[in-house]
Amino acid sequence: MKEKTDENALVKRIKRGFGSVRASSLALAPGDDAAVWNPTPGQETILTCDWFLEGPHFVRDLHPPEAVGWKCLARALSDIAAMGGEPRCFLVCLGLPSSLTGKWLDEFLRGLRRASRSSHCELAGGDTTRQDKVLISITVIGEVRKGYAVLRSSGRPGDNLFVSGTLGTADLGLRQLRRQGGLVRAADVALRKHLYPEPRLALGQWLAQNRLATAMMDLSDGLSTDLPRLCSASKVGARLDAASLPVTPLAKGAEAAELALHGGDDYELLFAVSSSKLDHIPRMFRDVPLTRIGKLTRETKIVLEEKDGARPLPSGGWDPFREG
Amino acid sequence: MKEKTDENALVKRIKRGFGSVRASSLALAPGDDAAVWNPTPGQETILTCDWFLEGPHFVRDLHPPEAVGWKCLARALSDIAAMGGEPRCFLVCLGLPSSLTGKWLDEFLRGLRRASRSSHCELAGGDTTRQDKVLISITVIGEVRKGYAVLRSSGRPGDNLFVSGTLGTADLGLRQLRRQGGLVRAADVALRKHLYPEPRLALGQWLAQNRLATAMMDLSDGLSTDLPRLCSASKVGARLDAASLPVTPLAKGAEAAELALHGGDDYELLFAVSSSKLDHIPRMFRDVPLTRIGKLTRETKIVLEEKDGARPLPSGGWDPFREG
Numbered sequence: 121m122k123e124k125t126d127e128n129a130l131v132k133r134i135k136r137g138f139g140s141v142r143a144s145s146l147a148l149a150p151g152d153d154a155a156v157w158n159p160t161p162g163q164e165t166i167l168t169c170d171w172f173l174e175g176p177h178f179v180r181d182l183h184p185p186e187a188v189g190w191k192c193l194a195r196a197l198s199d200i201a202a203m204g205g206e207p208r209c210f211l212v213c214l215g216l217p218s219s220l221t222g223k224w225l226d227e228f229l230r231g232l233r234r235a236s237r238s239s240h241c242e243l244a245g246g247d248t249t250r251q252d253k254v255l256i257s258i259t260v261i262g263e264v265r266k267g268y269a270v271l272r273s274s275g276r277p278g279d280n281l282f283v284s285g286t287l288g289t290a291d292l293g294l295r296q297l298r299r300q301g302g303l304v305r306a307a308d309v310a311l312r313k314h315l316y317p318e319p320r321l322a323l324g325q326w327l328a329q330n331r332l333a334t335a336m337m338d339l340s341d342g343l344s345t346d347l348p349r350l351c352s353a354s355k356v357g358a359r360l361d362a363a364s365l366p367v368t369p370l371a372k373g374a375e376a377a378e379l380a381l382h383g384g385d386d387y388e389l390l391f392a393v394s395s396s397k398l399d400h401i402p403r404m405f406r407d408v409p410l411t412r413i414g415k416l417t418r419e420t421k422i423v424l425e426e427k428d429g430a431r432p433l434p435s436g437g438w439d440p441f442r443e444g
Numbered sequence: 445m446k447e448k449t450d451e452n453a454l455v456k457r458i459k460r461g462f463g464s465v466r467a468s469s470l471a472l473a474p475g476d477d478a479a480v481w482n483p484t485p486g487q488e489t490i491l492t493c494d495w496f497l498e499g500p501h502f503v504r505d506l507h508p509p510e511a512v513g514w515k516c517l518a519r520a521l522s523d524i525a526a527m528g529g530e531p532r533c534f535l536v537c538l539g540l541p542s543s544l545t546g547k548w549l550d551e552f553l554r555g556l557r558r559a560s561r562s563s564h565c566e567l568a569g570g571d572t573t574r575q576d577k578v579l580i581s582i583t584v585i586g587e588v589r590k591g592y593a594v595l596r597s598s599g600r601p602g603d604n605l606f607v608s609g610t611l612g613t614a615d616l617g618l619r620q621l622r623r624q625g626g627l628v629r630a631a632d633v634a635l636r637k638h639l640y641p642e643p644r645l646a647l648g649q650w651l652a653q654n655r656l657a658t659a660m661m662d663l664s665d666g667l668s669t670d671l672p673r674l675c676s677a678s679k680v681g682a683r684l685d686a687a688s689l690p691v692t693p694l695a696k697g698a699e700a701a702e703l704a705l706h707g708g709d710d711y712e713l714l715f716a717v718s719s720s721k722l723d724h725i726p727r728m729f730r731d732v733p734l735t736r737i738g739k740l741t742r743e744t745k746i747v748l749e750e751k752d753g754a755r756p757l758p759s760g761g762w763d764p765f766r767e768g
Contacts, residue, residue, distance in 0.1 A: 128673070152527070152595050152596050152597070152661075152677070153492065153523040153526035153527055153596065153660075153661050153662060154490045154491055154492035154523045154524060154526070154527050154529070154584075154586070155490070155491045155492070156488050156489070156490055156491075156527065156588070156593045157488065157489045157490075157491055158488055158489070158590075159483040159488075159489050161485065164480050164481065164482055164483075165480070165481045165482070165483050165489065165585075166478045166479070166480055166481075167478055167479040167480075167481055167533070167535055167568050167569060167583075167585065168477065168478035168479070168535070168569060169535040169536075169537050169569065169570060169571055169581070169583055170537070170571050171537050171539065171571050171573050171579075173539065173573065173575065173579075175575075176573055176574070176575075199477040199478045200478060202477035202478070203476070203477055203478050203480070205478070209491070211491055211492070211493040211583055212493075213493050213494070213495050213537075213581040215495065215497065244491050245491060245492060245493065246493060247493055247494050247495050247581075249495050249497065249500055250500070251497065251499075251500075255495075255497075255579060257493070257537040257571075257581035259491075259493055259535055259583040260478075261489075261491065261585075262478070264480070266482075269480045271476050272476050272477065273476070336477075337476075337477050338477060349452070353476070
């Protein structure tokens with residue numbers, strides 16, 4: 121039976137799916153022209169928006185709809201984590217083919233709701249339209265104590281560079297997904313990391329509240345693409361110690377090294393710590409390893425130090441506008 | 445010469461285009477993981493997001509890029525107007541074919557910047573990606589004095605229904621555009637209204653600050669589609685007086701009446717006023733006529749009163765998910 125779904129009905133289904141999430145800061149739930157939200161006194165508002173599109177960001181036949189729902193919000197939450205903020209609420213613009221307004225939408229909403237609940241970030245509103253491909257754009261609103269947001273631009277020469285977690289695991293998971301499809305088993309660490317990344321919200325907040333990071337960003341396009349962005353914003357360069365990179369234990373040798381430098385979608389945090397605060401950074405934050413991978417330098421280039429010498433780091437991560 | 449544009453360069457061009465807009469409320473300009481914004485004490489935050497997509501919302505060969513830039517922001521601003529709020533800043537997610545990153549993008553940005561400046565709503569951030577078609581999603585952040593936002597859901601039986609401006613003019617402009625193309629002459633009132641709608645920000649704020657409207661929304665999909673939404677939210681019905689509808693003077697008879705009931709894209713305000721406040725509503729607010737078009741009723745259906753009797757109002761506006 122062909123399902124008839126008009127826009128009002130679709131909006132109702134989305135709202136119903138989120139019915140039990142309700143934070144006190146949201147004065148008006150979705151359904152009006154706009155949402156009304158109460159900012160917390162003494163805090164600044166953090167605003168970020170992210171595309172999540174069928175094609176460049178996920179493949180309909182490969183990515184389970186629940187993972188699409190989780191990941192579209194998780195990657196925007198990762199930007200809030202990168203500022204040291206706490207997420208509050210989000211808006212979702214959704215473009216869907218009519219054929220996906222049934223089971224696909226249900227599972228998508230289940231994943232979105234899980235990400236929303238686990239981060240205490242509630243649905244504030246959105247817009248829906250019919251499209252041939254799935255189009256998603258997510259805006260997340262977060263908060264941070266006034267003056268405590270950690271920027272990309274405040275790193276200084278001599279600061280120590282750290283990353284959380286391991287690098288390249290998500291990209292390995294994508295390769296696995298292309299081989300075997302989207303069914304996640306408990307043991308599929310890499311696949312799980314690709315499909316259900318965990319934004320490092322607690323770590324980002326802890327670093328910001330304790331003023332431990334001079335600069336911070338999240339790794340979405342790969343270290344070799346993202347580190348130059350932090351360096352450019354801070355007007356510094358960097359020296360990376362190849363041997364210290366926390367490569368994924370699930371790959372070996374050259375593949376592991378290449379994944380760590382260029383693999384995208386890890387959503388780990390890259391942050392700079394001044395030498396005077398180095399002792400405050402533990403080896404593990406909860407269950408997430410923190411690894412020192414190099415230093416920021418006055419000379420504005422990015423150098424990779426390997427056993428056999430130093431070489432400039434080529435940018436190998438993902439850029440949708442770079443021509444192949 | 446084929447232009448090489450990578451994402452970093454594209455983001456730089458967008459930022460440069462907005463370089464001179466700078467409000468004190470934005471603590472951090474675009475370019476970091478997220479924007480940081482200072483909410484005004486005593487005000488609530490209004491959040492809204494809107495699609496503007498090649499295909500359902502505009503046609504690349506028909507709509508000038510400057511109008512695309514203006515309108516994608518103007519229609520989201522209209523949602524802020526409908527709550528009685530003042531816009532503060534916005535985020536834009538932009539998907540573009542590589543072939544449009546030159547002149548098309550420049551003109552798009554010019555229109556977006558004009559809309560941004562005229563509404564004092566500044567660019568806070570965004571996301572870019574490459575796509576075959578132009579995809580735009582806009583999030584606007586506004587503010588309203590705490591407790592003064594005007595909802596859709598607070599209309600009461602007996603309230604008088606008003607609209608601003610004329611109805612159906614934008615849809616007439618779209619018909620004109622399909623005939624003659626997108627070059628706007630000063631005399632093309634309808635075409636201008638379709639391409640460069642003016643969100644009714646000052647009117648919405650005035651109604652909200654003076655607590656004159658019990659319920660309000662903007663007319664984006666046409667009166668016959670939007671009025672049922674307001675009625676449904678307020679759990680009321682409505683009686684419309686066909687003779688009083690402010691039809692566009694640019695069309696006649698049945699066409700004008702049909703445009704007024706079902707024409708989309710006007711971005712006028714529809715608002716309800718209790719009888720005790722009726723005298724406070726002027727015939728004109730600045731240069732915008734305000735017209736009483738009917739009443740909200742206890743009986744939850746929508747009736748159109750015409751010379752020859754009353755009939756239920758069929759929904760004839762635009763819905764992307766309704767099957768033709």
